[in-house]
Amino acid sequence: MATQLEQDESGNYVIRIGHSPDPDDAFMFHAMTNNKFPTPGYHFVHELQDIETLNHRAMNQELEVSAVSIHAFPDIAEHYSLMNCGASMGEGYGPMIVAKAGVSIEHAKQNTIAVPGLKTSAYLGLRLAWGDVTVEVVPFDEIIPRILDGSYLSGLIIHEGQLTYVDYDLDVLIDIGKWWNNKTDNFPMPLGGNVVRKDLGDKMMEDITQYTKMSIEYAIENPDEALEFAKKWGRGIDDVTNRKFVTMYVNERTIDYREDGRASIRQFISEGQEIGLIDSSFDVKSIKFIGAV
16 A cells, blocks of 8 residues: 555655644644654645544545544444544543523523534534434534524534633533543543554554654653644634643543543443444444554
8 A cells, every 4th residue: 555655755655644623633743743753754744624524534535544533433444443542532521512601401402402513422422411412513613603693502512612611601511521431430531533544554554653652742741842833723722721721632641542541432432332323233342452552
């Protein structure tokens, strides 16, 4: 497969990394896409799109490496493997349903909820927590404005909206990350993961995973530099909020899912199968994490 990849003028293979236009992903990939350490034989470039778009691009096998929702992984598992690094997991926090003051949970359930995508982990978490609800897909960065203008009574927020909703006097009806944490006896909530395409071959998959891990470690060891780069994608958030959001989702867990993180992913997918949102034929035991010891 390597001979079919685009090469730069120096003969390095060009590896496209798809990730969301949000600070935590930019923080993770800063070092490897800005040549902060040698990656002999490889030239990494990033392509930024919302997570639902990336999920569907992965279904078409378009990118060599991509961030994807854990909810979408069974749909692409034939062609991609999960890396053991790059996790976005909620440690007692996660996507939230928010609404204006005075809206009850029951009232929200009876009305259409704005969600960022039907293949997002946030949506699967919502369905696990609240059952069968009526939803409409709205771009993630438009959900809070659409609640404020009355288009929707409530919405499912992800990314930095999990911090900035307070600026708009919205109430949290459910924090799905906290709900999952309590339901599973402290498992972190699986949200996003990084995948690498299988047809690249084992060596290239392992190389790319190792460089991704090195990039995350570089960012954690050089946070000020990486945060300055990352805040370009924070949609106007200040430095304090940028740092808080990034550290929520880039930490030691991002370097290694660890056993409970891998178990949480398998349980999350299994429960999605039980409610019919994930193909029941997918074998959760078949999930292998590139780079796991």
